[in-house]
Amino acid sequence: MDHSALQRFLGYELARARVETNRAFFDSVGGPLQLRPLEFSLLLLLRDNEGISQHGLALTLNLRPPNLTTLLARLTCRGLVHRECSDVDRRVQRVRLTPGGAELVNRASKAAASMEDSIRHRYSAAEWALLLELLHRAGPANPDI
Amino acid sequence: MDHSALQRFLGYELARARVETNRAFFDSVGGPLQLRPLEFSLLLLLRDNEGISQHGLALTLNLRPPNLTTLLARLTCRGLVHRECSDVDRRVQRVRLTPGGAELVNRASKAAASMEDSIRHRYSAAEWALLLELLHRAGPANPDI
């Protein structure tokens, strides 16, 4: 089977690698804690950036506003996050973890620590760090608002 | 904005990078030629592996059989591929490009040659090759049937 033509494309290799990271995520975190990948990212971001606006979240995670709205609605229904109007600008919704949300993030973070081990063990420590660094440079230019 | 916790995960960096490769693909190939990423991969694979079975395609592209069926049905409707029963095993469907499909793959391949340039230019030639090689090792173990 010749797929040498495809292997020259970063997009193809990204799609292939995602098969493995998705499996790792659902086995270790997504399944046990009933979290989607995006929900996990969002909760971790809220843990480290208390009271961030939806606008900031959308920019950081490259989400369109409608998709963030439905994502937050689902997490709000589960009692993991809550939204409150900003005092200084009533258009802005500031998002925070609830105590239950903070507790779940804690468990998710612990479970995630080893989730990619089966992939990471294919590399030396230096190679793994290099892969993450090189890959980061392929991402959108300005995710840090 | 602190997203240092997320940057330690390969899955997160993959998702971020895919934003860029998706944009590159749709600008250069997907939009002009009306091809989805998966359709492009499939057509390129058919060009280099004439008469491959659906089973082989599904394994190589990590597709579930139902998803491959609908994908091929769409391309068949457009007159780009055709399926024929194998002589030796009538369960097997051998898939080939039609002349029109071959012509489209030709154009798609030309358009794709430069599609990731805006990303590739962020790296030296050695770094780009290294990124593709490291990333390949993160993918599924046995894609070559």
Next chain:
DNA sequence: TATTGTTATACTCTATAACTATA
């Protein structure tokens, strides 16, 4: 006018269950 967020909707990729037909 511009920005923040919502509603409704659609497209793409991925996944499972249940089935037909061939071996």
Next chain:
DNA sequence: TATAGTTATAGAGTATAACAATA
């Protein structure tokens, strides 16, 4: 009984248009 492929359906991520509320 095992394999190749199909049908139907659902979950997850991503995209746009049209809109309300606020600045």
